Amino acid sequence: MGGHGQEMAAAWLAVTDHADRLRPQPLRALVAQPGRAQALTAALDDLTLDLTKEKLDAGALAALISLVQASGAPALRDAMADGKPVNNTENRPALHMALRGSVAPDTPGVAEVAAVRARFLAFAEAVRSGAYVAADGGRFTDVINIGIGGSDLGPVMAVRALAADADGPRVHFVSNVDGAHLADVTRGLDPARTMVIVASKTFTTQETMTNAHSARAWLRAAAGEAGDGHLAAVSTNLDACAAFGVPEDRVFGFWDWVGGRYSLWGAIGLPIAMAVGGARFERLLAGAAAMDRHFLEAPLEANLPFLLGMVGVWRRAMGWPTVALIPYDQRLERFPAYVQQLDMESLGKGVARSGAPLERSSGPVIWGEPGTNAQHSFFQLLHQGTDVIPVEFILAAEPRETMDDHHAKLVANCLAQSAALAFGRSEEEARAEMAAKGMDPAEIARLAPHRAFPGDRPSLTILHRRLDAFALGRLIALYEHRVFVEAAVWGINPFDQWGVELGKAMASDLLPAVKGGDASGFDAGTRFLLDRLAALSAG
Incomplete structure (x- = not known):
């Protein structure tokens, strides 16, 4: 159920070759290529995945599909659905789909x-x-x-x-x-x-x-x-x-x-x-079940969880270690935190299923907040910072509330952000805009470098009709299965979490000392903190 060594090595080499080829190519040029929307979008009913602003093309996507096949991910997926012990470190099945x-x-x-x-x-x-x-x-x-x-x-x-x-x-x-x-x-x-x-x-x-x-x-x-x-x-x-x-x-x-x-x-x-x-709880389950059927049955090139998982693997091949998840829906305000645990607790591993050290970087750092609030906090870094941080946007076509043009403005902001990240604004464009407003030439020269946006920042967009219980269940299951695909490619068991154990055990050991007991067995730094806490508590 894992990829054969030589086949995987060849598949990884093909993916990294495509990454080297595409890394210097500007998104402006890639997005302008004919047929891109057909090649890099997919849908399950109203749920639509748009990859047109990712630094991908048909050749890179084909290489990623070959990598997924070489990894044995489809067979591992089927084994999970059959109740096989895919959680190998704990010798258990992973039957959340049940x-x-x-x-x-x-x-x-x-x-x-x-x-x-x-x-x-x-x-x-x-x-x-x-x-x-x-x-x-x-x-x-x-x-x-x-x-x-x-x-x-x-x-x-x-x-x-x-x-x-x-x-x-x-x-x-x-x-x-x-x-x-x-x-x-x-x-x-x-x-x-x-x-x-x-x-x-x-x-x-x-x-x-x-x-x-x-x-x-x-x-x-x-x-x-x-x-x-x-x-x-x-x-x-x-x-x-x-x-x-x-x-x-x-x-x-x-x-x-x-x-x-x-x-x-x-x-x-x-x-x-x-x-x-x-x-409505049953509708939540029904939405997840619809995504399960799609995950189990759709061909890889049209399978939303597989495509999303391939993008995750691709970003690591491109050298991008973090992802911002931005739902343009206030009611999804806790979705980034939920996906953060789902993804980072599943993929935050340094060893393969076999116990051998991983040869490549695995899961990313996931973080985010709802739009448009996020635009007024960390989007400065996304647009003009020194690091490229891919973004995942989530957007509904229909609001649950009917308040004047609130939703139209929300949609406009979401679409504008993905375009601005991709295409940026050159210094020449910034100069022209300021000149058109009649600004002083010296002021234009002073501000132009600050008002330029490098662009070339990748993003994907997930669209759906309306946020309700069915749509939420389907969205959650999409991210669950995406994590599974990435884990299969990296050779990780996504169903254990040994990394949470050590700190909990040490906290239990420390508790008596925190309450005033003997601290002599702890390191000097910890003893200093215990002493300082005791002094502060004593006034």
């Missing part, structure tokens, strides 16, 4: 998916309808989801993205062990009207359980032990949940074959269902 019905129902391990989904969706509807009530018999008006990582980033992103469809209790999120997070979320909420969901597979995650104990104390301060009726859990540790005060009928499980960053499709998505209802 949570949206995209694998055969007789695939080992997935028989319980539908029943668990029915249970947590029924509970969400009971809370939303008032069939399940608070300790005093009143309806819940607010829900707090306590989790971290995949138990937080996916649900919070989806709830914010679907705010236009939210018709249930208000849903809030607490993730950080910093007590300010819980304090700020609970401030202004009535514990008598609040449900708390604790999302932790083992029910031992330090940050989550610290917040959970404090939240339970907040509930009990208002309602006594009857406040435990305001608790629900997403976990596999039934004994720990029961000891905490959550009976089995309010515990919803998930499986070790779904990693946290791929888990919003199952019971981790309970807060999404609380916010928008079971029917």
